Amino acid sequence: MKGKHIVITGASAGIGEALVRELSNAGAKITLVARRADRLHALAAQLPGETNVLPKDLSDGDTSWLAEAEAALGPIDVLINNAGLQTIGRTQDMDLDKAEQLLRVNLHTPLRLIHAVLPQMTEHGGTIVNISSLAALAPPAGMLWYNASKAGLAAASESLQGELLHSKVHVLTVYPGVIGDTDMGHYGLDSYDDSWSVRIQPRATAAQLAAEIHRSMKNKRARLVYPKANNITRWLPAPTRWLMDRLTPPVR
Ligand SMILES: NC(=O)c1ccc[n+]([C@@H]2O[C@H](COP(=O)([O-])OP(=O)(O)OC[C@H]3O[C@@H](n4cnc5c(N)ncnc54)[C@H](OP(=O)(O)O)[C@@H]3O)[C@@H](O)[C@H]2O)c1
Structure with missing residues (x-):
């Protein structure tokens, strides 16, 4: 990683902050x-290496800021698509504007x-890391738009990995389960009725996940x-689907 220029979206909190x-x-x-400039600057001030803070709302699909990133720290060696939003609730109650914003942040951008x-990467080499979710493999009830976005990102990422298998670009798809110490992790756990089936789910921290992602990048895992x-x-x-249909508690 030494000297590599890594762009991390959603860097202001949770898993993104741990990756930073x-x-x-x-x-x-x-x-x-990310959007919260104050948090990005406060985090950047604590880091040992060079940094560049770009406060951006990623819901508009704009990518022109990548040029600003390159102007500041040089060609991009690693892109980590981590920024994400989640909405949990009854599908018929979802606010469509919020739901479509979620699709833009989680998938379109x-x-x-x-x-x-x-x-640039296919010519000079690079790494693309896409933070999907376990929800792409085992979609829980009550997360219609989130599941669609994460399954879409995972499918795109897996197909890109195949497309670029013999190229200079490494593509890593990440499927986090319950990462309980982030805002999204808390929201996810608090959105369902308390149940033993939720309580026994394996959990990890954002720092543990970030260390595993780093290892998977170094080892060029798919x-x-x-x-x-x-x-x-x-x-x-x-069997996973069968169990989820029987054991997922109701959304609060
Ligand atoms: N925590 C879990 O259990 C879990 C499990 C599976 C997958 N994941 C995935 O992991 C990723 C990170 O999740 P997390 O748990 O770290 O969530 P988090 O603590 O809520 O952080 C989300 C990050 O995304 C950024 N973000 C949200 N909307 C944005 C927008 N419109 N423009 C720019 N940045 C935006 C937020 O920054 P600002 O608010 O400052 O913009 C924040 O930095 C997400 O993609 C999530 O789906 C998490």
Whole structure:
């Protein structure tokens, strides 16, 4: 990672913040992107390496800011599509404006960012990391738009990995399960009735996930399911669905 320029979206909190700390400590130069400028600047001030703060709302599909990132820290070696929104509730009650904003942040903008960085990366090499979700493999009830966005991102990411298998570009798809110490993690856990089936789910922290993502980047892995016990959902999709239909508690 030493000297590499890494762009991390959703860098102001949670998993993105943990990735910023992990990769900056490994010697990378980091462009931090999210809406909350104050949090980005406060985080950047704590980092050992070079940084560039770009406060952006990623719901408009604009990618022109990548040029600003390159002007500040040089060609982009790694793009991490991490920014994300989640809405949980009854499908018929969803606010469509919010739902479509979610699709743009979670799916549309990441695909546009991939499109924008690929010409340079296919020539000089690079890494694209897409933070999907376990919800792409095992979609829980009550997350219609989120599940669609994450399954879409995972499918796109897996197909890109195949397309670029023999190229200079490494593509990593990440399927986090319950990362309980982030805002989204709390929201997810608090949105369902308390139940033993939720309580026994494997959990990890954002820092643990960031360390595993770093390891998977170094080892050029195609995908990371974390906590690792969740790999069972990849190998046994039908029993997973059967269990989820019976054990998922009602949305509050
Ligand atoms: N936590 C979990 O259990 C879990 C599980 C599976 C997958 N994931 C995925 O992991 C990623 C990070 O989740 P997290 O748990 O770290 O969530 P989080 O703590 O809520 O952080 C979300 C990040 O996304 C940024 N973001 C949201 N909307 C944005 C927008 N319109 N423009 C720019 N940035 C925006 C937020 O920054 P600003 O608010 O400052 O813009 C924040 O930095 C997401 O893609 C999520 O779907 C999380």
